[in-house]
Amino acid sequence: MAQDRLIRWALSVTSLTQEQQQACLAFTALLPPAEQTRIRKFVHTVDALRSLVGQLLARLAILSFLPAGTRWAEVEIQRNDEWKPYLVSPAVPNLLFNVSHQGDWVVLLAGHAQLLGVDVARTEMTAAQKLSSYFSYFPHVFTDREWEYIRGYRKTDDEEGCAEELPTGAFHVDLAILPESQVQQLHRFHQMWALKESYIKAIGRGLDANLRHIEFSVPEGHVISLDPGHVEREITLSVDGEEKPECLLTLSYLDALHPIATCHVRAATAGPGQPAAPLAGDEDGQWFKERTWAELESSIRKVQ
Numbered sequence: 151m152a153q154d155r156l157i158r159w160a161l162s163v164t165s166l167t168q169e170q171q172q173a174c175l176a177f178t179a180l181l182p183p184a185e186q187t188r189i190r191k192f193v194h195t196v197d198a199l200r201s202l203v204g205q206l207l208a209r210l211a212i213l214s215f216l217p218a219g220t221r222w223a224e225v226e227i228q229r230n231d232e233w234k235p236y237l238v239s240p241a242v243p244n245l246l247f248n249v250s251h252q253g254d255w256v257v258l259l260a261g262h263a264q265l266l267g268v269d270v271a272r273t274e275m276t277a278a279q280k281l282s283s284y285f286s287y288f289p290h291v292f293t294d295r296e297w298e299y300i301r302g303y304r305k306t307d308d309e310e311g312c313a314e315e316l317p318t319g320a321f322h323v324d325l326a327i328l329p330e331s332q333v334q335q336l337h338r339f340h341q342m343w344a345l346k347e348s349y350i351k352a353i354g355r356g357l358d359a360n361l362r363h364i365e366f367s368v369p370e371g372h373v374i375s376l377d378p379g380h381v382e383r384e385i386t387l388s389v390d391g392e393e394k395p396e397c398l399l400t401l402s403y404l405d406a407l408h409p410i411a412t413c414h415v416r417a418a419t420a421g422p423g424q425p426a427a428p429l430a431g432d433e434d435g436q437w438f439k440e441r442t443w444a445e446l447e448s449s450i451r452k453v454q
């Protein structure tokens with residue numbers, strides 16, 4: 151059904167050339183004044199680009215659900231008290247979007263829904279010399295059962311050790327020097343992280359969310375494929391012990407390092423706004439469609 155159409159876009163900000171970065175930053179002027187100020191305050195260009203590209207993608211996605219001829223300036227987006235951006239005008243019931251940016255990627259999920267959340271994570275180990283000390287930073291995030299999944303249901307012998315001595319002071323640990331079982335644990339850690347964020351972003355919460363009340367389950371023995379072509383849908387969610395079968399969860403990979411989770415609760419009734427013709431190249435079978443800067447730029451120019 152048309153109302154069920156979701157847009158899933160991904161754009162790699164780290165692959166933009168210097169020239170493209172400058173062209174992109176010039177589009178800051180298309181955002182509301184408060185957002186312009188925010189973008190200009192970022193110290194690192196890549197951080198400004200991630201947030202800016204997210205906001206540009208969000209507006210283009212919204213426009214693609216509005217009647218043809220709707221202009222960029224007619225789309226008004228504000229942030230709620232939890233800082234979550236939402237569509238104010240044109241008022242279209244149930245038309246939602248959510249953005250995530252991490253590592254190389256900015257991703258967007260949009261469509262008619264009751265709840266919609268997305269999170270992209272980067273599989274990495276930061277500021278720790280051992281996997282166990284890295285994990286010990288996050289006792290409040292995962293339930294015992296989630297930790298069992300992350301650790302592989304059996305504590306492995308090499309959890310404390312490293313294949314080689316890690317360089318002291320290194321912020322990002324090179325995954326290539328970790329034993330394979332630890333790399334797999336890091337993958338599972340970031341899969342769970344992305345799932346949890348996709349739900350707390352869908353419900354519009356932030357740091358105040360009680361993360362251990364939210365539990366994701368991957369069927370025991372199930373191995374999540376890192377293949378970007380694969381979309382995992384066997385994961386379930388319970389909140390305060392109550393199953394949430396209405397939450398449609400997916401886990402997939404944009405590339406071997408970036409898991410991406412989506413959380414979607416279908417709209418009970420579809421809003422009046424029907425999707426207009428999709429932007430060129432929307433529906434080609436890719437789960438998250440990779441958008442290029444050239445496509446983004448030309449799409450924006452057409453609706454200005």
Ligand SMILES: CC(C)(COP(=O)(O)OP(=O)(O)OC[C@H]1O[C@@H](n2cnc3c(N)ncnc32)[C@H](O)[C@@H]1OP(=O)(O)O)[C@@H](O)C(=O)NCCC(=O)NCCS
Pocket residue numbers: 200201202204205232233234235248249250251252268269270291343346347350351352353354355356357358361
């Ligand atoms: C938004 C939040 C929920 C996620 O932050 P994050 O993972 O760093 O950010 P992401 O890259 O996934 O998403 C950022 C985008 O989400 C959107 N966003 C901001 N606040 C949001 C909220 N409360 N709910 C949903 N979306 C939100 C915005 O579009 C934002 O981009 P922008 O501010 O640059 O325009 C964060 O505020 C937070 O509180 N995170 C919890 C951190 C934590 O302890 N996580 C543990 C694992 S679950």
